[in-house]
Amino acid sequence: MNTIQKMAVIGLGHMGKHMIHRLLPQFKGQIELSAICDSHEERLRREAAEIADSPRLYTDYRQLLNETELDMVYIAVPPSLHENVAKIAFEKGLHVFCEKPLANSLEEARVMTALAERSGKIHAVHFSLPLDPAVLKMKALLKERAIGAIAGMNLFLEFPQWPRAWQHNAWITSRQQGGYLLEVGIHWIQMIQQVFGPITHVQSQVTFPEDASQCESLVRAVLRLEDGTDIQLSGTDRREGDERVSLVIHGEEGRIALENWRDLQLGGPAEAEMQPVPLDDVSSPLPMLKQFLQCIQGEPGVIFNFHDGYNAQVILEALRHPGEGWVDVRDQLLGYSSAEM
Template sequence: MKDQASLGAVTDRDARLRWGVIATGKIASVVTEDLHRVDEVEVLAVSSRSQARATEFAERHRIPRAYDDYRRLLADPDIDVVYIATPHSQHHEVAKAALIAGKHVLCEKPFTLTVAEAEDLAALARIHGRFLMEAMWTRFNPLIQQLRTLVADGVLGQVHTISADFGFAHRYDPTHRLWDPAQGGGALLDLGVYPISFAHMLLGEPIGLEAHGALAPSGVDADTGLLLRYPDGGHAVLRCSLRAALDARAGISGPLGRIDLPELFFRPTELIVRITGEEPVTHSIELDGAGYTYQLREVCRGIRAGEVESPQLTHAESIAVQRTLVAAMETVGARVG
């Protein structure tokens, strides 16, 4: 295997990285606007299954090239890196093709639908010497970075308990991507990945889990409650739902106090540290754009450094989160694919 430091490094520090956007849905639109906020980025192309949609998206977001097939975008020799915002079920197919085509990849969460698919992408990134990262933007938010430092510095003592919820009521429609197993639907894959990744970030991969949920008529999970178990009694209590409005809050507790992330915990603008016997201390920020710029800059940094993964969100971590997601879906009997 090649030395990681030599893989795909960008030698011209002044050259902009040229991005292609694959898919034209809501998330792609928001992230593309944040891409325009990153100085070292040029958004060069977009692809959709429809030329009309691709052209409309390109005109709306000031993108010079529009393709009616992601394969045509991947064949464009001027594209350095792609952002994949397709339905979950297409992540592996598109990311695999991008890596083989020599493109660096930022792929929306969840990384894939199966552990084997996630492992395959990680292996391909190393074989082809291309940067690959799951788009878990929460990890790169400045307050989440501060939270990780506070926990690592022991301000709470040993963390024993984490809680996190994310849910909203969405009308059932078996053809909608959220309810369709063929498109990777279900509360766990679309929403649960956030609290699960949050728990993994602070406590690591659990040694076991319990899950209870309700299935939609299509077979995907409509909502799921999770208890992740860790050594020494540590645990995470997590909830996700497509049929109930849940507070998107998170809390981290230890013997010395707790840290609260009010809504929305996955893109926080406020963090409250409550040490027992002391006055609460609130830290706040104003987000740069919609909040995706932080992860976009990390992708650019990693590419220029010649890395194949981010040290803040390694391939192994994304694969571990995938294992927990799959185990939870199997426990509640949810369909996927």
């Protein structure tokens, strides 16, 4: 019989609030919300008042982790704090479910991955896009060769403004730990790695505002897959009209477009030829919290662990900090091996 897992949620921004108000209520009798933490006491008490549980309240995650009996922790603080929280959590023998990106730098991601692997505990990054019904259907269409051999791809990360209207965290516009590459691009980087294989080379040009504290404004980049396929990346915070967050796959016999996360389309090379693809026949294992819980309980589950998070961070940092021309990242990827190296 499965025991109830005691959980703490650290960070009550958009994702932390989603966890306590939307996800955890689906796991009554399986997960107990034992404690929540946010550095803003007013927000902490406001969010606590809106939930049925009576968790312990903290403004200091260190105090929470030292005083509360837990089995697992959900990390939803800004990226620069991920390493600190995870380190203490693993030292306490806890399972760790971390928001993306894994860390705020490649070095931090490397340290966190080593800590996770030594801990013997379940560790996962909250990447859900590869298990979304639209992506699962996209994979099936590609396996069926619905558009023939893949010739190339386009990834659009285009916003009329950044941050978006519903994003209110000050750090989300900072060059240190914000920007749409970090917040949004990481989802697509990780999904591409899962669906299409390793990204081995990156060529990136990034334009920043004059204010040295502010995140990227314009990005033009190419991500090259191990098989030589190129993905042209277009990023901007000055798009005219609605935002576009999409992947378009060009095949020898047609196109597949995953528009704005979940609108899957299939058709010929022209825009007018694209038709929506129904997803009624797709069964998804989401939410990721369900999969994480199953792994903790010793049951089969699909999660993306810190190893996956690190490999996504390799590409993210290559995009955010361009080198001269093509940057070969193969020697940085964990578990990568190639006869050509």
